[in-house]
Amino acid sequence: MDVLIETERLYIRPLILSDDIGMFEMDSDPEVHKYVGRKPVERIEQSREVILFIRAQYEQLGIGRWAVIEKGTDDFVGWLGHKLMKVPVNGHIDFIDFGYRITRKHWGKGYATEGGKAALQYGIETLGYKEIYAMTDIDNAASRRVLEKLGLKYIETFPYDAEPNWRYPGEPTTWYKWMQQGE
Numbered sequence: 001m002d003v004l005i006e007t008e009r010l011y012i013r014p015l016i017l018s019d020d021i022g023m024f025e026m027d028s029d030p031e032v033h034k035y036v037g038r039k040p041v042e043r044i045e046q047s048r049e050v051i052l053f054i055r056a057q058y059e060q061l062g063i064g065r066w067a068v069i070e071k072g073t074d075d076f077v078g079w080l081g082h083k084l085m086k087v088p089v090n091g092h093i094d095f096i097d098f099g100y101r102i103t104r105k106h107w108g109k110g111y112a113t114e115g116g117k118a119a120l121q122y123g124i125e126t127l128g129y130k131e132i133y134a135m136t137d138i139d140n141a142a143s144r145r146v147l148e149k150l151g152l153k154y155i156e157t158f159p160y161d162a163e164p165n166w167r168y169p170g171e172p173t174t175w176y177k178w179m180q181q182g183e
């Protein structure tokens with residue numbers, strides 16, 4: 001396994017095509033999609049397309065979301081990490097967006113926080129990112145809590161304005177930023 005980051009309970013590595021079953025289980029769940037566009041996938045081929053799309057980002061942009069794997073079981077937990085945003089969002093373009101998605105059976109175990117902390121640190125220390133942003137639905141309390149636990153600072157709420165993407169235009173979206181201490 002091509003592991004990039006190891007935490008106490010998780011491996012983080014690039015997404016591979018054989019993650020399709022885990023991705024499909026996660027993304028066909030309407031609960032998972034409640035705050036991320038409300039368009040769960042219906043066929044496993046759609047999950048394969050997403051994996052290929054992200055793998056193309058690794059090649060073309062040098063970065064993209066990574067798979068999270070549970071140690072011991074090798075279970076697919078979800079994805080997280082850095083994405084280079086090539087479309088303008090809230091007045092920013094070509095910025096690093098930090099995100100995560102966890103399959104429902106693994107919610108509430110602290111995995112988004114544990115993997116998120118390690119991936120954020122990797123972005124700062126290994127990849128040299130100076131500014132990292134994140135956004136989430138204003139009502140997505142679990143995700144907002146994770147961002148707080150990762151140490152990102154709430155900046156503002158804006159009407160979602162990127163197209164095409166995982167939100168509908170105008171949806172109230174919170175904007176967070178990772179800042180170096182003292183900034």
Ligand SMILES: CC(C)(COP(=O)(O)OP(=O)(O)OC[C@H]1O[C@@H](n2cnc3c(N)ncnc32)[C@H](O)[C@@H]1OP(=O)(O)O)[C@@H](O)C(=O)NCCC(=O)NCCS
Binds near residue numbers: 035108141
């Ligand atoms: C948001 C998500 C990533 C959280 O993953 P997770 O592994 O369960 O998160 P963690 O266990 O690390 O932390 C969740 C925190 O939110 C809290 N939380 C969960 N549901 C909550 C709710 N409804 N209201 C307030 N806080 C809530 C938990 O108590 C925990 O905080 P704590 O450690 O202080 O108790 C996961 O629910 C998910 O993938 N949801 C669907 C996709 C999504 O919304 N992604 C984010 C889009 S920006």
